[in-house]
Every structure is written in C-alpha cells, then in structure tokens.
Amino acid sequence: MGWNGRTLAVLGALGAVAFVVLAGPVGSIAWSGVPYGVVGVFCCVATVVGIRRHRPRHAAAWWWVAASHAVWSLADTAYYVLAAFGDTTFPTVADALYVLGYVPLLVGVALLVRRARPNGQLGGLVDGAVVATGLGLLGWVLFVGPVVAGRGDDALSHLVGGVYLGSDVVLVALAAHLVASSVRLSRSAWLALAAIALLLVGDSTYVWGAVLPGWAFTALSLGWLLSNVAWSAAALHPSMADLSDREAPAASGMTPRRTGVLLVAVLLAPATLAVMQLLDLEADYAVALASAVMSVFVVLRMGMALRAAAASLLAREEMRRALEHQATHDPLTGLANRAASTEHLARALAAARAGRAHVALLFVDLDGFKGVNDAHGHRAGDDVLREVAHRLAAAVRDGDVAGRLGGDEFVLVLTDVRDVEDVLAVAQRVVQGVAEPIVADGHLVTVGASIGAAVSDTASEPAALIHEADTAAYRAKARGRGRVELYDHALRAADAEVTAAEAELRAAWPVEGLVLDLSPVLPPPPAAPWPAPVALAGQVRWQRRSGRDLEHAALVAAAERAGRTGDLGRWGLHEALRQQRAAGPSAPPVWVPLLAAHVAGTHVVDDVAEAVSAHGAAGGALAVRTCGPSALATPASLAHLRELRSAGVGVVLEGLTAQGTALGELHAVPATALLLRSGDLPEESLLVLFTRSARALGLDVVLDGPPRAEVAPAVQALGLPVVQQTSGVRLPAPR
Structure with missing residues (x-):
C-alpha cells in the first residue's frame, strides 16, 4: 500500500490496542473514545489525501465516503461525551448522527457499484x-x-434499530451486486468490501451486546474503527481510480x-x-x-x-x-466482391445446365479511370467507382448480379439468357450509361467502358467464362474502347491458338518462325514526298509451322503465360540490332519491344548491354519500347530504365494518355519519347499543353497510328511524328 498505507495500518493497530486497553482493563468508556476519535479523523483526512493524490475522474463516490467518515467522527465524539456523563440510553443524539452517516456511505457505495457495472x-x-x-x-x-421483542413498546428504539439493520442490508446487497457483476475486483475493491464486512461486525453489537461478555463486546466494537481504516486504505491505494473511473468489464x-x-x-x-x-x-x-x-x-x-x-x-x-x-461485398461500392461474384456465377451455371438455359457474363473494364485518379485524386476516383457501381446495379434484372473484381474491373452475371442479341443490348446500354458525366469530388468527369461478353455452353466453368469475357474486353479496348465485343468462335479459336502457342513456348526455346516487323516513324506533313523515317518501331510475330500465325499482341499473351518474356525480349534485341547493322550506318534507331515483366527483372540492363556489345552498335542506335503505366508503378522498372538512359539507350513509353498523365509526373519519367495511341488523343487544347510540357522536359511525343480528323490539324501544327501501321517491313540491305 506504500508508506502512507503502512502508516495508516500502524496507526489503526495502535488505536485498536489503545481502545481495547482503555475500554477493557482500564474500564473507561469515555477515555476509550480518544483513540477512536483520533483514528476516525485521521482516516477521514487519509481518504481526502487519496482523492487528491490519484485524482479519479469520477471522484464523487469517494467524497461521499469521506463525508460518511466525517459524520461518524462527529457521532463518535458525541457518543463518548455522553458516555462521560453516563447518558448512553439507546437511542441517543449520537445515534441520529450514526444513522445520518449511513446516507453518504450508501450513496458512495452505490456510485462505485454503478461505475463497475455501467451497463445493464x-x-x-x-x-x-x-x-x-x-x-x-x-x-x-x-x-x-x-430486538423489537426485547425492547417492548419503545417505538423510537424499534425505528432506530430497524434503520441500522435496514441500512446494513442495503449495504450488503450493494456489495453482493458488486461481487456478482464484476469479472475482476481490484485491490481497492477488496479493501472496500472488507470495510463493509467490518462495519457489519461492529453493528452486530446492537443485537448481541446484551448477551455477550464485556471483552467480546469490546472486540466487536473494533469493527467500526477497523472499517474506517479499511476505507481509508482503499482510498489510498492506486487502484481506487480504477474502481471509480474504469468501465470495468462486467460479467455478461x-x-x-x-x-x-x-x-x-x-x-x-x-x-x-x-x-x-x-x-x-x-x-x-x-x-x-x-x-x-x-x-x-x-x-x-x-x-x-x-x-x-x-x-x-x-x-x-x-x-x-x-x-x-x-x-461477400466490396466495401467501397457495395457490389458483390470477386469471391461472391464467382460463387454466384457457379450457381447460375449449375442452374442453367439443369434448365437447359444459358448464362452470360459481361466483363466491364473502365476507360479513362486512371486519368480521373491522376487529375483529381483518389477521392474523385472512389466517387466514380461508386457511381458506376450504382449504374451497373440499376442495369441488371432481378436475379442477375453486378460485382466488382477489383480496381476498375466489374462483372455482370446475366441468368436465363435466351438470345445473344439481348446480352449485347444490355452491354450497349451499360456502355451508354457509364459514359454519362459523373460528379466526382466536385469535378464533372467522364469515363468509358470496354465490355467483353461471353455466353456459357453446357460445359462452361466459372473461371473459363471469366477468362473468355476478359479476353473479349481486351479486344474491345484494342479496337478503340467504349465498345462491346463478344467472345465468338473467331476469338475462341484465336484464344485456343494462344493456349497452344503457350504450350509450345513452355516446351522449348528458342523457337523457329519469329519475325521482327519494323514500322517507320515518319514526320508529319509537310515533308518530302518520300520522307526518311526518324525511327523504326518494332513488333515481333510468330510464323508457326503448325497452327495459325500469332500477331504481336497474341504472342505477348502467350509469352507472358509461358514465362518467356525475357527470352522474347532478348531475341528482339539481337534481331533488331542484326537488321540495323545489315542496313548500314544510315539506318535509323530501332524501337525494340520489351515486356513489363522483363523490364522489371534483374537482367534487363545486362541483356541490353550484351546485345549492343555483340553487334558493335552505339547506345543511341537502340531504344526499348515498354508499357508506361507498368514502368511508372514499379520502382524496379524505373531504376532499370534510368540505368539504360544513362548508357545512352533510348526509352519509349507506350500506354500513357495525355489526359491520364499528370504533368507533374512527366518530370520523373525516364524516357526519351512518349507513344500515344491515336484513338486516345484528347481535345486540341489539352494535347497542345501536354506536348509542350513534355518537350520542355526533353521528351518527344509520337502518335501510334494516324490521328482522328478533328485533331489532325493540331497534330500537324505540333509536328508530331506518326508510326505508320504497316506489317512485314524489314530493313533493306545496303547497296
């Protein structure tokens, strides 16, 4: 209990001994009140000290207990003064003070119980x-x-005795409630319970005092004195604040x-x-x-x-x-999450097989969402996702499910499908609905949707149907975005060819039939009738001996699945430099496509250096062409591209958009040129601002394909080079 607690215990012991000696052997009831009164006053002061020291937030309970000590100290003084004059006939004036002292004690204990059991x-x-x-x-x-029977018809004695016993009963009930409703009692709580028990011991003298010998009566009378000491010890203990303040874990x-x-x-x-x-x-x-x-x-x-x-x-x-x-639901949009969407799709497919119906899956990939995030922040992006989710949920029928797979990818599971045209009509309505303007974090923005549709057959499985719809969505993006593509027989056959090519690439490397096509990057008009290309943009295709030939996009997909991205990139580096060397010193730089996984890998810098050294080429004769969003999002890719730039190798980033790339990001872009898709060009003013900002940072802006008619004048005025969409072009051998 600390030094003060020990002092209190010593004082209480000395007071108890003095009281027993004076009330027993000495036989002076009046003088026995002196140690009683000293201990009572000291205990009252000790309780106040405990309140001041520990400063409980809810100190009212302890102040009520201190008030009861003060009242009872006055009652003790009055009783022993009356005893000195021989007037101790029950009830006395002191009994009125004793009864009055019960009121603050009961209030204080009730408050302590309430704090320990705040609920229920x-x-x-x-x-x-x-x-x-x-x-x-x-x-x-x-x-x-x-007692009532022994005191005859003295109504006042009966009343006072009944008040004593009734107060004790309420006090014990509160103590029992504290014990029964608390999971753990603190040291201060145990001391308070001991004080209540000692008070009951003292009050028992009212009943047994007439039949007990003098020494027993004196011993029982110590209960009041020791009760005050226990209350003061409870107030001095540090856990008193826990008893009055802490929302104690009550038993449920x-x-x-x-x-x-x-x-x-x-x-x-x-x-x-x-x-x-x-x-x-x-x-x-x-x-x-x-x-x-x-x-x-x-x-x-x-x-x-x-x-x-x-x-x-x-x-x-x-x-x-x-x-x-x-x-089962996405926390941002409230739509079904990936797991729940897949589970619902599985149930729908099972029901469709039993009922000889079909299930359609729409894979919705937002267009321009990254631009909203970059331009207006993630709060605006979240608003866009929530609004798109609301529009998708409104587009489906009862029994259909709209879900979010993650990022800006959503799915719609359409059940009981009877006609493919109905599926395409729903998808087209979704494209139109998503394209409506959205207020996002105070900004009016627009996004689009590229949708891939797939319809089940009797053998369809959830993962396969999701893959088919995803593949169709990829084709929708490749064909201009903001459109719907159906996973039809032609796409199924092409997908099967990619799967077969993946198996071939896994089985062996190198493979025969790889071809590097080079598309000229030409300056815009006015230029010479036969302008010399400023660069040659390479793409790899595969002329397979068995099966269909794979164009660049399909070959990339097969290589990524087979884990051959590095092998394909190394082959492209050597083949590009071989053709360039064969064409002679006047050959323009070649842009070699390297996949994002290869650029992020640990060997890409060595692969480029080894190819340049093997063919005796200068670093400026070569540029690597890779995915801009992936490179900017991957620290390893950024570091590798910076190393290549330091070695004099050019870097061309594709997949970025003028409206989706913040101007502040351009400063950190480790590139020599930005390749923009012609179909994604913004309005003229934004294109001009983006191009001038990029050029101010030493970045060229190149278009992948001829521009749309409405922005062609701006492209010509800005002098933007254009990649001519040709295939099968090889560098000619020098004359």
Whole structure:
C-alpha cells in the first residue's frame, strides 16, 4: 500500500490496542473514545489525501465516503461525551448522527457499484433487490425481531434499530451486486468490501451486546474503527481510480457466480422456515412476505433474462449477417466482391445446365479511370467507382448480379439468357450509361467502358467464362474502347491458338518462325514526298509451322503465360540490332519491344548491354519500347530504365494518355519519347499543353497510328511524328 498505507495500518493497530486497553482493563468508556476519535479523523483526512493524490475522474463516490467518515467522527465524539456523563440510553443524539452517516456511505457505495457495472443497470438492481430481500429476512429473524421483542413498546428504539439493520442490508446487497457483476475486483475493491464486512461486525453489537461478555463486546466494537481504516486504505491505494473511473468489464448475463448468489438469497426464505419448524418456533409472517417479494423479483428477472437472451440471439444474427455481407461485398461500392461474384456465377451455371438455359457474363473494364485518379485524386476516383457501381446495379434484372473484381474491373452475371442479341443490348446500354458525366469530388468527369461478353455452353466453368469475357474486353479496348465485343468462335479459336502457342513456348526455346516487323516513324506533313523515317518501331510475330500465325499482341499473351518474356525480349534485341547493322550506318534507331515483366527483372540492363556489345552498335542506335503505366508503378522498372538512359539507350513509353498523365509526373519519367495511341488523343487544347510540357522536359511525343480528323490539324501544327501501321517491313540491305 506504500508508506502512507503502512502508516495508516500502524496507526489503526495502535488505536485498536489503545481502545481495547482503555475500554477493557482500564474500564473507561469515555477515555476509550480518544483513540477512536483520533483514528476516525485521521482516516477521514487519509481518504481526502487519496482523492487528491490519484485524482479519479469520477471522484464523487469517494467524497461521499469521506463525508460518511466525517459524520461518524462527529457521532463518535458525541457518543463518548455522553458516555462521560453516563447518558448512553439507546437511542441517543449520537445515534441520529450514526444513522445520518449511513446516507453518504450508501450513496458512495452505490456510485462505485454503478461505475463497475455501467451497463445493464436494471438487471443488476433486480438482482440486488433479491439479495436485499433475502438478507432482510435473515436480519429480521435473527436480529431485528428479537430486538423489537426485547425492547417492548419503545417505538423510537424499534425505528432506530430497524434503520441500522435496514441500512446494513442495503449495504450488503450493494456489495453482493458488486461481487456478482464484476469479472475482476481490484485491490481497492477488496479493501472496500472488507470495510463493509467490518462495519457489519461492529453493528452486530446492537443485537448481541446484551448477551455477550464485556471483552467480546469490546472486540466487536473494533469493527467500526477497523472499517474506517479499511476505507481509508482503499482510498489510498492506486487502484481506487480504477474502481471509480474504469468501465470495468462486467460479467455478461447470468454468470455462475451471480447465479450462485441469487440462489442462496432465494433459498434463505425456505431455509429459514425449515429451521423454524425444526426448532418448533412460532411462524413469522415475514417469511411469507419475503417469499412473495422474491418470487415477484425472480419472475421479473426471468423475463429480463429471456429478453436479454432473445436480444443476444438477434444481435448475433445481425452480426452474422453483417460479417457475411462484409465477406461477400466490396466495401467501397457495395457490389458483390470477386469471391461472391464467382460463387454466384457457379450457381447460375449449375442452374442453367439443369434448365437447359444459358448464362452470360459481361466483363466491364473502365476507360479513362486512371486519368480521373491522376487529375483529381483518389477521392474523385472512389466517387466514380461508386457511381458506376450504382449504374451497373440499376442495369441488371432481378436475379442477375453486378460485382466488382477489383480496381476498375466489374462483372455482370446475366441468368436465363435466351438470345445473344439481348446480352449485347444490355452491354450497349451499360456502355451508354457509364459514359454519362459523373460528379466526382466536385469535378464533372467522364469515363468509358470496354465490355467483353461471353455466353456459357453446357460445359462452361466459372473461371473459363471469366477468362473468355476478359479476353473479349481486351479486344474491345484494342479496337478503340467504349465498345462491346463478344467472345465468338473467331476469338475462341484465336484464344485456343494462344493456349497452344503457350504450350509450345513452355516446351522449348528458342523457337523457329519469329519475325521482327519494323514500322517507320515518319514526320508529319509537310515533308518530302518520300520522307526518311526518324525511327523504326518494332513488333515481333510468330510464323508457326503448325497452327495459325500469332500477331504481336497474341504472342505477348502467350509469352507472358509461358514465362518467356525475357527470352522474347532478348531475341528482339539481337534481331533488331542484326537488321540495323545489315542496313548500314544510315539506318535509323530501332524501337525494340520489351515486356513489363522483363523490364522489371534483374537482367534487363545486362541483356541490353550484351546485345549492343555483340553487334558493335552505339547506345543511341537502340531504344526499348515498354508499357508506361507498368514502368511508372514499379520502382524496379524505373531504376532499370534510368540505368539504360544513362548508357545512352533510348526509352519509349507506350500506354500513357495525355489526359491520364499528370504533368507533374512527366518530370520523373525516364524516357526519351512518349507513344500515344491515336484513338486516345484528347481535345486540341489539352494535347497542345501536354506536348509542350513534355518537350520542355526533353521528351518527344509520337502518335501510334494516324490521328482522328478533328485533331489532325493540331497534330500537324505540333509536328508530331506518326508510326505508320504497316506489317512485314524489314530493313533493306545496303547497296
């Protein structure tokens, strides 16, 4: 308890010894009040010191306890002054002060109990009432009844004695409630319970004082003194703040300890009646009254317990539903997540096979979403995703499901499909709906949707159908975006060829039939009738001996699946430099396509250096062409591209858009040129601003394919080179 606690314990022990000596051997009741009063005052001061020292947020309970000590110290002084004059006939003026001191004590203990059990007060009050009724019956039969019978018709004595015993009963009920409703009691709480028990020991002198020998009476009287000491020790202990402040973890429901306390209280009435029958004592109507009161409380408590159980079951069910919703729905949009969408697709496919119907899957990939994120921030991007999700959910029928796979990719599962044209009509409505302007974080923005549609057959599986719709969406993006593509027989055959090519690439490397086509990058008009290309953009295709030839996009897909991205990139480097060397010193630089996985790998810088060295080429004769968004999002890719730039190798980034690339990002782009898709060009003013900003940072802007008619004048005015969409071009051998 610390130094002050030890001092308090020593003072209490000395006061107790002095009281026993003066009240016993010396036989002076008046002088025995001196140590009693000193200890009482010191304990009151110690309680105040504890409050000041530990500063509990809810100190009212402890101030009430200190007030009870102060009142009882006055009562002790009054009692021993009266004893000095020989006037101790019960009840005295001091008894009025003693009774008054119970009021702040009961209030303080009630506040402590309330802090330890902040919730479920009504149930705790009913439990306390049951315990109080049982203890009241026991107190009446053992204490109050005999006292009343022994004191004849003195109404005031009966009233004061009844108040003493009634206060004790309420105090014990509060203590029992604290014990029954708390999971863990602090040291301060145990000291407070000890103080209550010692107070009861002292109060027992009112009942047994007339029949006990003098030494026993004196010993029992120590209960009041030691109760004050225990209360002060509880206030001085550091855990007193926990008792009054902390929202203690209360026991939930009918715990074994609480049930045991209530069971003992309820059994007091029949046990008392049984004892009275065994001892042949006169029956007391108090037993019947207590039984009736406790029965009412028990029925009330049962009803509350049943309601609490029902509420608990309801809360558990709501929690289960909430957890199930969280596990199956996307937290941002509220749509079904990837797992739930896949599960629903599996159920729909099973039902379709049983009913000989079809299921359609729409794979929705947003166009221009990254530009919104880059230009206006992620809050605007989140607003766009939520609004698109709302529009998708409104586009489906009952029984269909809209889900979000992640990022800006969504799916629509359409059940009971009878006609492919209906599927395409729904997809076209989605394209039109998504294209409507959206207010995102205060900005008016627009995005598009490229949709791939796939319709099931009798053997379709969820993963396969998702892959088919994804493949169709990829083709929709490649063909201009903002459109719908169906996974038809031609696409299925091409996909099968990619799968077969993947198997061939996995089985062996190198493979025969690889061809590097070079497309000239020409300056815009006006130029010479036959302008010399400023560069040659390379693409690799595969002329397979068996099966269909693979164009560049299909070959890239097969190489990525087969893990041959590095092998394909190294072959392209050597082949490009071989053709360039064969064409002679006047050959323009060659842009060699390297896949994102290769650029992010650890060997790309060495691969380029080895190819340049093997063919005796200068670094400026070569540029690597790779995916810009992937490179900017991968720290390793950025580092590797910077190393290549330091070695004099050019870097061409494709896949970026003028409207989707923040101007502040251009400063960190490790490139020599930006290759923009002609179909993604923005309006003239933004294209001019983007081009001038890029050129100010030393970046060339090149178009992949001829521009649209409405922006062609701006392209010509800006002097943007254009990659001519040709295939099968090889560098000619020098004359």
